[in-house]
Amino acid sequence: MLQPTATPGFTSRSACPVCAGTDTHRIYTARYDEDPVRALVQSNFGRQGVIDWSLLAGVPFEVDKCATCDLLFQVQTPNDAMLEVIYTQMISPGFLDEYERGLLTLDEFHRIAGEFTVLFERIGKHPADITMLDFGVGQGRWARVARGMGATVYVTEIGDDKKQLARTLGLEVIEDEDVDRMTFDLVHTEQVLEHLVHPGRDFARLARAVAAGGLFKAAIPYRGKLEQLLKSKGLPTEAMFASGGAKAIPGEVEAFASIQPLEHLNAFSEKTIDWLAAHNGLRKVSEVRRRSISVQTGDAQGLVRGAKKVGIELVKAAMKPKIGYHVLERA
Ligand SMILES: [Zn+2]
Incomplete structure (x- = not known):
């Protein structure tokens, strides 16, 4: 470092x-x-x-x-x-x-797990065979869920406290330069690229680390x-x-x-992400944060709430919401 x-x-x-x-x-x-x-x-x-x-x-x-x-x-x-x-x-x-503790809610857990379900299904492997890189893991809000679903999750972060936390969550802490020697089924960046001093260089490094048929998720501010x-x-x-x-x-x-x-x-605008994808051998497969929905089956109210959630997600998928969300794929 x-x-x-x-x-x-x-x-x-x-x-x-x-x-x-x-x-x-x-x-x-x-x-x-x-x-x-x-x-x-x-x-x-x-x-x-x-x-x-x-x-x-x-x-x-x-x-x-x-x-x-x-x-x-x-x-x-x-x-x-x-x-x-x-x-x-x-x-x-x-x-x-x-x-971060305030964000570790059941709702948030379901939203994140629902999104990983969609991404893992697209990768098409048994979850235990999926390798993921969470670049800039932070407090592990996303990585801990992917780990819980069975994936092997490698993470990078600055600062010993966050690295120590990651280890206690069962995540594989690697150094930034290790990324250049590895490949992953899913390279995951959630509100990270906007912080980078060298975004073009680091995007290229991360794109190279996407395995054939793998995905690069880039979530950024809109x-x-x-x-x-x-x-x-x-x-x-x-x-x-x-x-x-x-x-x-x-x-x-x-x-x-x-x-x-x-x-x-x-x-980044959509055009910027398109430029990055085209120059790094990736193609865009989604600009909608799609997720599977969990429904509580204990009572009628739970089912009604579940139906509402399904409706909201269907509208979002149809309207292409104004968010900075890009899933890119290596052919
Ligand atoms: Zn430029």
Whole structure:
């Protein structure tokens, strides 16, 4: 693993970090130490951890668009030492533990298991014969379910605490460079690609690791009309969780969250994912988060609730919902 450099700071990405193209132009310019970016960072991290403003003094916040692959990306990216600050101080482990625990619900378990059922059926192997890579496992919300269903789940993560947790969940912890020597039936990325400093390089590494007939799941924030919103309104001053409710304009909140300062460094459009698939030997098989449904059979109410869930999922499948969800397949 890379050792953090001594001083937290930023480096600039001059070329497109997905396609390496240089046909880019600036669509937004601001500064970390002035509103709206300052207020947005305060809104987002103020309740999650501690912000050291001296690290952000004088740092520009700029967003470029690539004409070749359509990516929108933050030009300034945190170096390793700054990433360490962001993911251990600005987002405190205690906050993360509690947040993740709140998501380990029965409903969430069924949703995740239902999605893996669909993906595993497409792979077409006995679950115990399926190998999966969960790249950036986090607290293991997804990986623990796949493991429980029988798959062998390899995981990568930064930080010893998360690695230790993964081991207690029966997951196979590997180092980032091990990915380059292995193949998997399912390469799973859930809200990870938007965080990467080198998304094009790492996407290619992950695509290479998909076995023949295997799948690459890329779930990312939905970008929507982010480009128009940045040009017309600029960044908002409140983070996604802080706004919402009646104030939220449908679609707008999610779009802004796709370029969250310090965290979501890359905002992919469908065109960007198509470019990545085409250049890495993959083809798109789904843009809908399909899942099988569990139904409680104990009483009539359970059956009615189950029928409602089925209806909702059928509508979603028919409408192609506006989410950043892509299942790619290696022929
Ligand atoms: Zn590009």
